[in-house]
Amino acid sequence: MSNPGFNGMSPQILERARTIVDRTIQRNIKGLDFLTTPPVPVGLTPKEVLYERGTLRLYHYLPQSDEIYRVPILMVMATTNKAYVFDLAPGQSMVEYLLKQGFDVYVIDWEPPLPEERGLNLADYTQDFIPTCVDLVLEDSSEPDISIVAYCMGGVLSLIYAATHTDGPLKNLVCLTTPVNWEEMGLTAIWSDKEHFDVDRLVDTLGIIPQDFVRASFEMLRPAQRTAGQMRVWEQMWNDDFVKSFRAFDRWGAETLPLAGEYFRDTTKELMWGNKLYNGTLVINGKTAKLSDITVPIMAAQAEHDHIVAYEASKPLMQLVGSEDKEEIVLKGGHVSLIAGPNAARRMWPRLAVWLGERSV
Amino acid sequence: MADQQKKQQREQPTDPGEAFRNLITDWERNFDAMANRFMGTSEYSKAMNQFQNMQLEMQKRFNDLMAHNLSNFNMPSRDDILRLGESIRGIEKRLAAIELQLAKKGKKDKKDKDKKNKRKGPPRTKLPPSMQNENAS
Secondary structure, three states, rough: OOOOOHHHOOOOHHHHHHHHHHHHHHHHHOOOOOHHHOOOOOOOOOOOEEEEOEEEEEEEEEEOOOOOOOEEEEEOOOOOOOOOOOOOOOEEEEEHHHHOOOOOOOEEOOOOOOHHOOOOOOHHHHHHHHHHHHHHHHHHHOOEEEEEEEOOHHHHHHHHHHHHHOOOOOOEEEOOOOOOOOHOHHHHHHHHHOOOOOOOHHHHHOOOOOOOHHHHHHHOOOOOOOHHHHHHHHHHHHHHHHHOOOOOOHHHHHOOOOOOHHHHHHHHHHHHHHOHHHHHEEOOOOOOOOHHOEEEEEEEEEEEOOOOOOHHHHOOHHHOOOOOOOOEEEEEOOOOOOOOOHHHHHHHHHHHHHHHHHHHO | OOOHHHHHHHHOOOOOOOHHHHHHHHHHHHHHHHHHHHHHHHHHHHHHHHHHHHHHHHHHHHHHHHHHHHHOOOOOHHHHHHHHHHHHHHHHHHHHHHHOOOOOOOOOOOHHHHOOOOOHOOOOOOHHHHHHHHOOO
16 A cells, blocks of 8 residues: 555645745756856866966876886867866866876967967967977887877867878877868858858957857857756755756857967868868978878777767768778767767777777787 | 667656756757758858958958057067067077987986986886787786
């Protein structure tokens, strides 16, 4: 015989009512905290700054294993966002995970370019910044070769670096959600259609592409995302883990970086309009960046529901590179959840660690 | 079959907040799809860029006017300052390259290298689990 519960109500209904009341109380108490506390701390894994010059930062994360793989990893962040997405919080950090798996991890991060850095272009990033950091990592680790793990636009820069430094020290390359065929960039391609988009006027007038412009171009791809996120966090205010994770991601999304004007002009004209990386006609400092010249082992990870870099934009990479040892993984998730958060910790990081581990001795 | 089960689960949520979350997810999906259809047209792109060009034109005129006034006052314009900053950046870049070359030469010294290797801590001898198993067998 079932328990009739309070006033004839079933225990299930009573339990639900109790949960609703409990969460409402907690929502009110914690809501106040949410509004008044400072931004959540991010990027807490111990590290040292190995090099800094203008917009460029090179970090070395302190090893957390008694024995490490021979080949160091250099992670290259996209130029539009801060690299702490690789190290959001203890237990939610790709860097921390790799350190614990026995890797020696270096990260290229970007600061907002200063007004006098408006002239930085694609060649500066691919023929100066990345090679300089590669040299510094080799020097610091006393190793002759290196693996690069790059995210989004960082992947594009790394592909150009790899294609123009074929006799260099690169041993392995991992590209995470990296666009190659820019014609498949969906709304971004439509909005920057050369019929309507005057990139010269934008760059010549502003010098540095403002943070608001970059942020808006991401947010416009999913206009309801911010409002829906706020509603979700209000509903989940009682759930400390959810709120902590939301605040870290929200902070990261809000801290979008401005871009150097010439770099933006190059990206628009050479990659978006000319699709030259895909066509094999991209010339940087007199060198042609042909993806078919990349022969090092390469892994590409794509997200099934990526709204920024559609799968069709990154898919051709595997066919275009000249590598024999190549692997593509397509995982559930979106552009950011591929690399950070519980989804990434469960699906992507372990596969990355296994793939790199086998090629890092 | 799996879809039907999912549908049933959504119709009878066990968590009291689940219905609300599903509602938000559906609203977000539908709103984004509708907005993307609207914003994915050539007409929208044209209108958006025309508006942006208008703003940029206004800013350019203001910049030109300000530069003209500063010039009349015999003061450097923003562009003059930026050019100065750029040339300092250029010097910094060359200095950084020289520093790097010097550091490389310096570190070729064996003593330094040995010292550095000691400082580096963990040995770089780790093997992946697959190779550890091979070695063990």
